[in-house]
Amino acid sequence: MKKQRTLVAFVLTALLCSGAVATAGETVSKEIEEQIIAWNDDLEDAYVRGDAAAIAALFTEDATVFEPMRPAVHGREAIREYFQYYLDFGVEEIRSRTDEIYGDDESVMEIGRNHAYVRGERTPGSRYMCLYKKVDGRWLAHRVVGSN
Numbered sequence: 001m002k003k004q005r006t007l008v009a010f011v012l013t014a015l016l017c018s019g020a021v022a023t024a025g026e027t028v029s030k031e032i033e034e035q036i037i038a039w040n041d042d043l044e045d046a047y048v049r050g051d052a053a054a055i056a057a058l059f060t061e062d063a064t065v066f067e068p069m070r071p072a073v074h075g076r077e078a079i080r081e082y083f084q085y086y087l088d089f090g091v092e093e094i095r096s097r098t099d100e101i102y103g104d105d106e107s108v109m110e111i112g113r114n115h116a117y118v119r120g121e122r123t124p125g126s127r128y129m130c131l132y133k134k135v136d137g138r139w140l141a142h143r144v145v146g147s148n
Helices: 002-014 030-049 052-056 076-089
Strands: 059-066 091-103 107-118 126-135 138-147
Touching (some): 030 052, 030 091, 030 138, 059 076, 076 091
Parallel strands (some): 059 138
Antiparallel strands (some): 091 107, 107 126
């Protein structure tokens, strides 16, 4: 049960977003929306390859991942280790759906839901929020909060 809760919490913070985007609050331009979706495509591809370093490269140097009932994971290297743990555990793929996306040219907030595949089995779904920050012209995840 504890492993399943940990896995569900992980899935909550995995934060992938693909599919249709419903906007709320300050709408983002189509260009920004496409860039965030491309970020999520890159994350999905890195999962399929089992590449924790590529996943971590999608986060800011001082990013933080907040997972229920666990200490926050802070910094790119710690985030790489965090994702490597789950890849080693057997997470093979993540699928997500963005429910809301809004922001401006410097920061974007995304709210969505996702699920993972672990050793071929689909996990229960979860919810997440991701704050993206633009760094050197590129969107990177800066704060990720998962819930279950």
